[in-house]
Amino acid sequence: MKSSEVTRAEGYHVPVLCGESVEALVTNPEGIYIDCTFGGGGHSRRILERLSPEGHLFGLDRDPDAAEACEIDDPRFTFVRTNFRHLRHFMDFYGIEQVDGILADLGLSSHHLDDEERGFSFRFEGPLDMRMNSRGGRTAAELIASLEQEELGKLLANYGELKGSYRIATLLKAASEQGRLSTIGELLSAVAPVVPERDKQSLAKLFQALRIAVNDEIGALHQLLSDGCQLLAPGGRFVVITYHSLEDRPVKHFFRTGNVEGHRETDAFGAPITPLKPLQSKPILPSEEEVARNPRARSAKLRIATKL
Template identity: 55%
Template sequence: MPVVAGTYHVPVLLKESVDGLAIRPGGVYVDVTFGGGGHSREILSRLDDNGRLFSFDQDADAERNIVDAGKKFTFVRSNFRYLENWMRYYGVEQIDGLLADLGVSSHHLDDESRGFSFRFEAPLDMRMNKRSGKTAADILNNYDEARLADVIYMYGELRQSRRIAAAIVKARSNAPLITTGDLLKTAEPYVGRGREKKDMARLFQALRIEVNHEMDALREMLSAAARLLRPGGRLSVITYHSIEDRIVKNMIKSGNAEGCVEQDFFGRRLTPFRPVDGRLIVPTDEEQTVNPRSRSAKLRVAEKI
């Protein structure tokens, strides 16, 4: 029976994503998104005393969920973009599988103090790592109008990105945007009627991605995974929106985030991966009912060639 994490975060596609790793009991695995520890616990339950699991998370809050599994388990408090550096540090040359549950955790969305959700009045922070980097307020109050519009359009896919950016620049000329309420008041006139919640979620998503450099980190992590996975090793990635899913899909198809397929002299694709089963896995109706966060989830599994 799969082990489910506590209230910090309910793991999505738990059995399917870990099954996708085709775990060897004595193998070396990486969970690059530890969070509540649900996926890590399930992986550990399938390892013997010779197996090893390295779990990454840059958020100090996640450390409360660290599991006691002796030498089998190592928690790495770092952004997963540094995956290769840390594996080198621990003397690991190859891994047997890597799991990633991308996006924002339910813990972050439910934390009223960190500004990830428009549901709560909070400072516009949105940093996964509270120790460093620009906050959402820094971006909103300092990016020029064109750059703001690009962020909102690229990462939020909002057609009103230019109008929203112009409204933000106008509003901050009177007073800086400090709280989620300030942003909601400024952007509300420009979101679609009947789509307020969906469009606001996309606006907050865009800022969160920019604050945490999520797409750059994802590209770097996937490239490192392609180098670290042994032949036959598995990549199991859960995505929640089209931007990150496109990057994962392209990496599996072509070996790069842009999807540029290269071919050898005989016309064969040069890619380090082969899709497993050739199908996209989505949550069951039952899981979507129990865990609403899972409704947009997609799981892609690939094998290193």
């Protein structure tokens, strides 16, 4: 790997739990693998280091910036610009019936958080956007304008677990209807009576809720778990890194029971029916050294399952 490529990749995004996740993922150097969240390519580059000349890696990312920022020139690698919810469709297109491992790092990339024009962080002034694919879909401002007040309040409660979510929804709708909700600054001003700027934790929850809704992250995750499980070959690994309970809970349930609700199904003899087997009882957490080096890793949880 060229040092210039590493520098560019780390500038775009510092991969979390990289060694642990790739170690768990690659069990067959000649196999076919999928990095569902290519980002800056940090995980993908590490995977390629472990593959033989016969192995192959597909890297998926919905963000057009990802491929442009971190190109990988390797015949064993194919970049696919798509949301990972369309995984099965594109594997069918490439004639891939089974894969040996699937990796998904569900966190936002450093690039997204640090780009003022993307609107993912309340640290910067910029447009109220929050789209992971900046070339399509509704912005956060458009989403708020399109929802009824009751719907918006429910969204903030479910995805942000915010106190006063319905009061916040009232303030956001009022600002939107008055044409004062197109930037981050206007959003902060609108919610200030309930969520002052000093309340960083509540603001983070608010931004999380809007981002999840704008990008339909939970719906996409559920689709990935279902389709990815079907695509895995027996013995294949499913490796997922989550950052909050709304992501971690369905992953934990699916790995244990085969469905995101966590309902245990049994056969006629009472034995559990599940297509996957978790490889650890508790998630793997980043080390203190990694968190010190990359504070954005502090909430990460790594879960690993194998296809039965």
